[in-house]
Amino acid sequence: MAVFSLIIINxxxxxxxxxxxxxxxxxxSTNDYLVLAGTFHGVHAITRSITPKLPLAAIPNPPITxxxxxxxxxxxxxxxxxxxPTPSSSSASAGGYTYPNPGVPATGLESLETDKFxxxxxxxxxxxxxxxxxxxxxxxxxxxxxxxYELYADFVMKNPFYQxxxxxxxxxxxRNLQGWLRxxx
Amino acid sequence: MSSATKASRIGEExxxxxxxxxxxxxxxLTYGTIVAQLCQDYDGNYHEVNKQLEKMGYxxxxxxxxxxxxxSNVGRxxxxxxxxxxxxxxxxxxxxNIAPTVxxxxxxxxxxxxxxxENPLADFVELPDDGRAQDELWFSNILCGVLRxxxxxxxxxxxxxxxxxxxxxxxxxxxxxxxxxxxxDEMPPDEE
Amino acid sequence: xxxxxxxxxxLSISNSGPNTMAGEKQQSTQHMHTQSQPSQGLRVxxxxxxxxxxxxxxxxxxxxxxxxxxxLFAEMVTYAQRRVTGIxxxxxxxxxxxxxxxxxxxxxxxxxxxSSSTSSSLSxxxxxxxxxxxxxxxxxxxxxIHGPLWRLLFNRPADALEHSVSPxxxxxxxxxxxxxxxxxxxxxxxxxxxxxxxxxxAGIIEGVCDGCGFEAxxxxxxxxxxxxxxxxxxxxxxxxxxxEREKVLERAGVK
Numbered sequence: 001m002a003v004f005s006l007i008i009i010n011x012x013x014x015x016x017x018x019x020x021x022x023x024x025x026x027x028x029s030t031n032d033y034l035v036l037a038g039t040f041h042g043v044h045a046i047t048r049s050i051t052p053k054l055p056l057a058a059i060p061n062p063p064i065t066x067x068x069x070x071x072x073x074x075x076x077x078x079x080x081x082x083x084x085p086t087p088s089s090s091s092a093s094a095g096g097y098t099y100p101n102p103g104v105p106a107t108g109l110e111s112l113e114t115d116k117f118x119x120x121x122x123x124x125x126x127x128x129x130x131x132x133x134x135x136x137x138x139x140x141x142x143x144x145x146x147x148x149y150e151l152y153a154d155f156v157m158k159n160p161f162y163q164x165x166x167x168x169x170x171x172x173x174x175r176n177l178q179g180w181l182r183x184x185x
Numbered sequence: 186m187s188s189a190t191k192a193s194r195i196g197e198e199x200x201x202x203x204x205x206x207x208x209x210x211x212x213x214l215t216y217g218t219i220v221a222q223l224c225q226d227y228d229g230n231y232h233e234v235n236k237q238l239e240k241m242g243y244x245x246x247x248x249x250x251x252x253x254x255x256x257s258n259v260g261r262x263x264x265x266x267x268x269x270x271x272x273x274x275x276x277x278x279x280x281x282n283i284a285p286t287v288x289x290x291x292x293x294x295x296x297x298x299x300x301x302x303e304n305p306l307a308d309f310v311e312l313p314d315d316g317r318a319q320d321e322l323w324f325s326n327i328l329c330g331v332l333r334x335x336x337x338x339x340x341x342x343x344x345x346x347x348x349x350x351x352x353x354x355x356x357x358x359x360x361x362x363x364x365x366x367x368x369x370d371e372m373p374p375d376e377e
Numbered sequence: 378x379x380x381x382x383x384x385x386x387x388l389s390i391s392n393s394g395p396n397t398m399a400g401e402k403q404q405s406t407q408h409m410h411t412q413s414q415p416s417q418g419l420r421v422x423x424x425x426x427x428x429x430x431x432x433x434x435x436x437x438x439x440x441x442x443x444x445x446x447x448x449l450f451a452e453m454v455t456y457a458q459r460r461v462t463g464i465x466x467x468x469x470x471x472x473x474x475x476x477x478x479x480x481x482x483x484x485x486x487x488x489x490x491x492s493s494s495t496s497s498s499l500s501x502x503x504x505x506x507x508x509x510x511x512x513x514x515x516x517x518x519x520x521x522i523h524g525p526l527w528r529l530l531f532n533r534p535a536d537a538l539e540h541s542v543s544p545x546x547x548x549x550x551x552x553x554x555x556x557x558x559x560x561x562x563x564x565x566x567x568x569x570x571x572x573x574x575x576x577x578x579a580g581i582i583e584g585v586c587d588g589c590g591f592e593a594x595x596x597x598x599x600x601x602x603x604x605x606x607x608x609x610x611x612x613x614x615x616x617x618x619x620x621e622r623e624k625v626l627e628r629a630g631v632k
Contacts, residue, residue, distance in 0.1 A: 029543065034317055112385035125254055126338040145259070153255040157248040158562035160458070161569075164247060170564040173604070189438050207558065209439035210485070210529050212446045214478050220454055224472055226460075241456065245448045280445045308436050311428050314419050351427075354420025 001146060003181055004133040005119065008152070010165045011127035013041030017168040021181050040131065044108035044121065051106035053097035116181065122150065144184075151176050189287070192270040195257065197280030203256050204279050213308045220324060224313075231321035238323070242330020250335040253279070261339070265364050266290070268341065271296050272332065272362075281305050285360075298348075301358040312352050319354060323347045332362060340368040391623035447562050454563075454574055464572045468597070479584020485527055486585075487511070488594065511589065513551070513631055515615065515623055518591055522582055523552055530581070531558045548615045552582070555605040557597075575599040575609045582611055592616035 009016035015037035020027065028036070036176060112119040118136045122145045123129045134141060142182055155173035156162050162170055220238065227233040233300055262268040269287045277283050283305065289298040306325050312318040323329075329345035336343045342365040349355035421427050457470040512518035519538055527535045531554075541549035557575045565572050577599040586593040598610045615623075 035209070094366040120363040124251065126250060127250075150249075154444075154447075154562050155564065157251045158447040159564050159576075160449055160454035161564065163568050169566065172562065172564045206440035207443045207446050207534060208530060209431050209441040211434050212449065214435065214481065215446060215453070218474050218478055219449065219456075221477065222456075226601040241452045244455065245452050248451075249448055251442070251447075280442050282441055305436075305439070305441055308431075309428060312419065319420055324447075326566040351422045354422055356422045357425060 002135050003072065004135075004139070006133070006177075007037060007131040008168060009037045009041055009129040009131065012165065013038050014167065019174065019177070021178070032155070040109075040121070041129070044123070044129070046106035046108075048106050056096055056098050121146065122149070144181075147180060148177065151180065188267045189270045189274065191265075192274035193284065195259065196275040196284065198254060199275065199279050203261040209282075209308070210303055213305055216306045216327070216362060219308060229315070229317070229369075231318060235321075235323050235326045238373075239330040239333070242327035242332075243334040244330075246331040246336075247325070247332020247336075247338055249331060250338045253335065265294055265341075267296075268336070269362070273299060276335070296361065296363045299360045299362065301360070303364070304351075304358055307350075307352055307358075310352060319352070323350060324352050325358070326351070329360065337368070342366050342368055412603065416544070419450075428586060443558075443561075448557075450574075450577070451575070452558055453565070458468050464569055467572065468576035468579075471574060471576040472583065472595070473575040475580025475582075476587075479581040479586075480588045482526065482529060483583065483585050483588040486521070486529060490525065490527075512591075514626055515591065515619070518586065518589055519550055519552070519613075521589075522585055526582075527554075530578075535631040541569065548616075548617075548620050550613045550615075552611040553600075553608065554578075554611070557607060557609050560607050562599070571599070573599050573609055575611070579611055582613065586615075591619050593619070 003021050005018070005020040005022075007015065010016045015146050016032050018033050075083055102131055108121070108123065113136055115136065118138065118141075120132045120134065120141050122132075122142075130145060130152075132141065132148070134143060134144075141159075151173060155176055156168055158169050159170050159172070162168065212349055219241070220234070223234045223237050224231070228235065229366065241253050248283045251277055256279060259271065259275065262271055273287050277285055277299075281304075283301065283303045284297040285301045285322055287297055287302060290296065304325060306328070310324060312322060312324065323346075324348065332345045343362055344365055345360055345362045347358070349359045351358050412472055414496050432547065452470065454475060456466075456475070457467055458608070461467045461470055475526055523535045524537045535552050536555045537551070537552070537553035539549065539551045541551070543549075554575070557578060559575050563574055565574070579595040579597040583593060583595040586595065593616065594614045598612060600608045600610045603607055
């Protein structure tokens with residue numbers, strides 16, 4: 001089962017990493033990837049914000065917010081000003097609605113599928129997004145995703161030469177990622 | 186099952202099965218050398234050393250949170266009490282193999298203390314007998330920064346500081362942690 | 378011998394047992410000096426949780442997470458980077474951070490090899506300034522580094538130990554680590570390709586050598602192979618005085 005490629009998008013919607021894992025795979029242009037990252041980031045925010053909400057009265061014990069008067073909508077980091085508007089914040093400040101289970105945050109778009117491929121998005125609680133392009137029938141994508149996140153935590157986050165939110169240029173990350181995916185195939 | 190018990194189990198299971206280990210003395214001595222270097226670079230100005238340690242911790246925390254999340258696979262906490270248990274029983278367990286006691290909650294559930302029975306960072310340590318270090322230096326201050334950095338990345342602004350330390354001759358080592366606010370919108374980038 | 382400044386740098390903060398090392402005059406005189414001054418001394422907790430009340434071997438087999446080490450080390454590198462002018466300067470600084478560790482680990486190594494080889498650890502810890510197993514010649518020193526030191530730090534021995542083949546540099550020795558623990562998660566940017574952060578470990582080795590009375594300069598060099606992309610050679614260059622003493626000791630039949 002093939003993993004085609006991986007994209008990592010930072011909190012602000014910027015593309016910080018892109019790799020293909022199939023030899024000879026047709027590459028998109030850098031610009032296409034940047035647009036893809038930005039667009040996906042925006043659509044992701046929209047899908048999260050259109051999550052149906054219940055009236056606040058229906059929820060017995062909303063979590064505490066000490067210094068703000070608004071209802072704590074458990075938002076993942078909001079997109080930057082460069083991307084789409086965020087209706088979620090306006091509805092939160094109205095104070096009347098909340099998600100069905102306030103402890104469980106609303107996610108955005110998690111997967112997107114065509115006949116030929118599937119795009120799976122995993123957003124970490126810190127707001128970083130991992131986008132994995134695979135064959136549509138591939139199983140256990142969550143296992144692959146989890147491993148990628150661990151490799152990222154090891155070889156990107158523990159590298160003193162990596163600056164947060166910047167493009168990922170870590171040779172050991174590339175090497176270990178390639179190695180693990182190859183070993184799996 | 187209480188959230189504390191659940192967190193304990195998660196933490197212990199992770200420590201046993203998912204955490205790569207190194208010799209504890211390597212970590213302890215490396216931390217000691219960092220503090221000693223700061224004391225030298227800042228010419229014995231312990232207030233500045235405390236500040237620098239907190240800053241270093243903050244930088245670490247912003248990165249360490251990803252490791253915490255990747256390893257633990259836990260979701261968002263429902264409230265600050267649950268967060269406290271996560272910090273103590275999962276976070277401290279997987280990074281330092283300890284689980285400081287969570288206690289002294291304020292009635293609004295926004296402030297608690299962590300009491301450290303053990304502190305691997307301070308093994309082998311005796312503060313300089315210069316008449317100042319025991320009053321001014323918070324040897325393990327990096328931990329305050331780690332908490333601040335890590336929680337900021339998951340949308341919680343907190344403040345943490347030590348209120349006592351056995352290295353200073355106190356009977357306990359205690360850190361006070363306060364929730365300032367949940368961060369709802371993008372924070373302006375910190376100048377650190 | 379060693380530069381006084383380096384010893385002075387390690388005065389503060391920690392204490393890993395009695396100072397029995399050679400070359401520690403600086404420290405002991407200073408220590409006596411502070412003793413003679415009227416000082417109120419350090420406060421201790423009422424339950425006496427101090428380093429003197431804990432067994433030195435308490436943490437001998439204790440483990441911590443590798444991630445914690447990696448984060449601390451990364452922050453050490455980041456901090457050092459802010460204050461340096463170039464790669465060499467950065468390596469020098471990392472070396473200096475490792476050096477005091479070497480001095481201290483030496484004490485710990487002595488203490489432990491003694492207490493495990495003799496039945497009475499009490500008597501051995503109170504013996505004179507030259508413990509029986511202190512290396513007198515270069516080779517036993519190198520074996521101490523290659524074996525016990527590496528095992529204490531990294532839970533395994535180093536991968537190779539070699540002597541320079543060039544007749545012009547008989548004072549050069551090489552210790553190889555195929556995959557240094559300190560570099561596991563580090564990718565050095567292309568424009569800094571000469572840098573090896575294991576300069577920190579080189580500093581530890583240098584501290585051990587100096588502490589034993591073998592003046593040396595130790596540096597870390599990248600020697601990647603296809604199988605071991607992080608392979609590192611630690612080059613030890615012993616000083617002239619050490620080489621001269623080596624000859625004398627050889628004639629005297631000391632091993």
